[in-house]
Amino acid sequence: MVDDPIALFDDWFAxxxxxxxxxxxxxxxATADASGAPSVRMVLLKDHxxxxxxxxxNGESRKGDELAANPCAALLFHWKSLRRQVRVEGPVERVSSEExxxxxATRGRDSQLGAWASDQSHPLPSRDVFETRYEAMRExxxxxxxxxxxxxxxxxxxPERIEFWQDREHRLHERRLFCRETAPGGDAWSETLLYP
Incomplete structure (x- = not known):
């Protein structure tokens, strides 16, 4: 049985x-604003x-504002074909400008231009306004x-907590929770099984 949650995630992700x-x-x-009101949306994992x-x-989007006000988040991966879920919880930090x-630089040019043209999460008067801004960026x-x-x-x-959920018959699921523990010489992970 794998006792390193990152190695287990690598295996499940592959x-x-x-x-x-x-x-x-x-x-x-999932993020929360300064008052604790939650919101959730789908994004794509780009590195782990x-x-x-x-x-x-976009750092000026709703999630960007919430992450600035309350720098913690929860992630959920749901792989329906495998009947598995992974939950990740912890504080959030900005990646470096270099990263x-x-x-x-690896994104498609249209996506790059869209990042300039979009005031993500802010009201948009009409689709034409966005398309005009996109064309202006293209030019x-x-x-x-x-x-x-x-x-x-x-x-x-x-990650401070990573939970691996595996579907089992009759809703007798398997749940493995890993919690990060700070220890002399570095971090370690403890593991606990959870009732389904």
Missing amino acids: QAQAKELNDANAMAV GPEGFTFYT ADAYF QFEGSDVPRPPHWGGWRVV
């Missing part, structure tokens, strides 16, 4: 990538490892690389 029809890296991200689980977005620049950056907008970047959820 199986999901082989089996899921679309977006095995899709995850729900012992340091955390990374996604990218954000490197990832932004502005024609013939050159599209730089990363200053308001766009990455967030890393540093």
Whole structure:
């Protein structure tokens, strides 16, 4: 039995990538504003490892505002074809400008231009307004690389709790909870089984 939750996630994620029809890296991200009111939406996992689980977005979006006000988040991966879920909870930190620049450079040009054209989560008078802004960005950056907008970047959820849920017959599911414990010489993980 694997006692390292990051190694277990790697294994489950590889199986999901082989089996899921679309977006095995899709995850729900739950945030809360300064008053504690929650919100949740789907985003794509772009990197993961012992340091955390990374996604990218507009920092001036609703989730960006919530992460600034309350820098904690919860993630949920649901791989229906495998009948598995993984929940991750922990504080959030911004990725470095260098990491954000490197990832932004890998995005398709249309997505890069869209990041400049969109005031994500803010009211949009009409679709035409957005399309006009997109065309203006296309013209502005024609013939050159599209730089990363200053308001766009990455967030890393540093896991303090990771729960692995495996479906079993008759709703007798298996739940394994790993909690990070700070110990001399580095962090360690404890594991607990949970009732289904």
